[in-house]
Amino acid sequence: MLKEELFITANIARLELDEIEAEKLNQAATRMIEHFSLMDKIDVDSLLPTTHITGLSGAENRTREDVPAETSIADKLIENAPERDGRFIIVPNVL
Numbered sequence: 001m002l003k004e005e006l007f008i009t010a011n012i013a014r015l016e017l018d019e020i021e022a023e024k025l026n027q028a029a030t031r032m033i034e035h036f037s038l039m040d041k042i043d044v045d046s047l048l049p050t051t052h053i054t055g056l057s058g059a060e061n062r063t064r065e066d067v068p069a070e071t072s073i074a075d076k077l078i079e080n081a082p083e084r085d086g087r088f089i090i091v092p093n094v095l
Contacts, residue, residue, distance in 0.1 A: 006022050
């Protein structure tokens with residue numbers, strides 16, 4: 001990758017880039033491009049496309065049965081409030 005391209009990209013992104021940073025970034029970008037070119041040489045024509053992350057198209061999600069609870073967390077919270085009015089918790093006036 002050319003350093004000039006790095007300075008142009010940095011300018012577009014409104015980033016300040018000095019010569020030392022540009023050199024480090026240039027070396028890193030060059031290594032990445034070389035790595036990608038190695039990956040480009042790998043024959044993947046015989047591989048099937050990935051359609052599921054598990055690798056098993058027949059896999060099912062692990063779910064639990066949807067059963068309503070006897071009492072909700074909100075009900076337990078209201079029961080523990082020192083003062084309440086129906087489903088509301090009474091708190092001291094602030095203002």
